[in-house]
Amino acid sequence: MPRALISVSDKRGIVAFAQSLVELGWEIISTGGTFNALRAGGVPVLSVESVTGFPEVLDGRVKTLHPMIHAGLLARRDMPEHMATLGTWKIPPIDLLAVNLYPFRETVAKPDVSFEDAIENIDVGGPAMLRSAAKNHDSVVVVVDPMDYPRVIDMLRQGGVDAECRRAFAAKVFSHTADYDGAIARYLTPHEDGLPSRLGFSFERLMELRYGENPNQRASLYVDEEPRGLRDLKQRQGKELSFNNILDLDAAMWTASLWQSVPACAIIKHNTPCGVAVAGAVSEAWRKALSSDPLSAFGGVVAYNTVVDKATAEGMKELFLEVIVAPSFTDEALAVLAAKKNLRVVELPVYRGPGGLDFKRVRGGMLVQDRFQPRLNDHEWSIPTQRKPTEQEMVDLRFAWCAVAAVKSNAVLLAKGEQTIGIGAGQMSRVDSSFMAVHKARQQQHETRGAVLASDAFFPFPDGVEEAAAAGITAIIQPGGSVRDADVIAAADKHGIAMVLTGMRQFRH
DSSP, X not given: OOEEEEEESSOTTHHHHHHHHHHTTOEEEEOHHHHHHHHHTTOOOEEHHHHHSOOOBTTTTBSSOSHHHHHHHHOOTTOHHHHHHHHHTTOOOOOEEEEEOOOHHHXXXXXXXXXXXXXXXXXXXXXXHHHHHHHTTXXXXXXXXXXXXXXXXXXXXXXXXXXXXXXXXXXXXXXXXXXXXXXXXXXXXXXXXXXXXXXOOOOEEEEEESOSSSTTSOEEEEEOOOTTSGGXXXXXXXXXXXXXXXXXXXXXXXXXXXXXXXXXXXXEETTEEEEEEEOSSHHHHHHHHHHHOHHHHTTEEEEESSOBOHHHHHHHTTSOEEEEEESOBOHHHHHHHTTSTTOEEEXXXXXXXXXXXXXEEETTEEEEEEOOOOOOOGGGOBOOSSSOOOHHHHHHHHHHHHHHTTSOSSOEEEESSSBXXXXXXXXXXXXHHHHHHHHHHHHTTOOOTTOEEEESSOOSSTHHHHHHHHTTOOEEEEOOOOTTHHHHHHHHHHTTOEEEEOSOOOOOO
């Protein structure tokens, strides 16, 4: 009977994987929390202790560091003396190892993590087993990635895992452990500014793309092991995704995820929003986002932060869209969208985890910064103008401050009724962005009187406020911090505009 040892921190799909192995005649060995999860799932499973004859010690620090485990992983099946040694010591050979490691990177990404917690999340036994199995991959199938479980089961049902795939899995292991060790080294390396003194990367190619931004550029999508990232993307229908599709769907999903307690819809064109809205129902969020700028929405990418239902799908089916992305779709919604065979329908989890780092490639190097995370700390905002915002204006100002975070600088956004009505993006001067936002709103016949305005960075001159006042804007939210703040505030007071200063810039390229 073939044997599998399973010990995972990331338990996605592990019960189904183990059940499939048992159905194929495998015996399962496991440890600690994984053992309990498998047994709770009805999977027949042996504890590692019953195999080694030695209990877990040192609060679980020593479980699998034992000759009964590592000999079972390292014994070459093509060497009689190795197999004779296993027989002499009654060591069961282990034919498959499924292991993923303690969540060190997720732990140290928490802002309040203690050094002691970080150290306790350094896995020792897991990497040791992975390296043993990967070294002996001709004899042991080693699986480090939960996304590979279905592939392994399919191959086992067809007769076995071939040599090419075993080697690919082994390569993935060494890449995984190298990345893991690199994360630990970065954490332990002294760095006064909080950023690592040395960086290393490990990415796996998930899909080859037809071309990059332009047809003469080669392109592929590479992913790391960040949970709930693009590695978890599931395409439900449509043409293959392009380089630009992936850029836009990632930006769209990031925008929609800025709201948690209410359905949100974001429509993206060329990596920046042309419509954003929230509402009590997801179909209404779509209607409001589309009405922001239906002309620009043509050929766009649409994202939602919640499940897409039939009513929402019905609302979208008449417009040409490149991609629709959401954490899930109802069966009825998928049936409606299936009529548009080329439309790409993608499921992608909403991610609101630790910030981590952000990287921008430059010639011969890399720019590194904390990943941008908008913060709605309205208790820290100040109101320097004579007029204070009304209750409804504050609702729209909070919405606008979130939404403008997704727009590329210089960014100015008009909002009314918790939807965008005009967006000025990427202009070389802030007054031009203000002019563009008003122009876009009027182009779609939105009423700008009584709307609010959000600016991702401070107004360097009063001219942006004057532009807003001419359009009937009644409230503005911006970071403040200009040497001319007094002039800008005076311009707002002159026109009876309420102004909120957040004290935090949201500048994004």
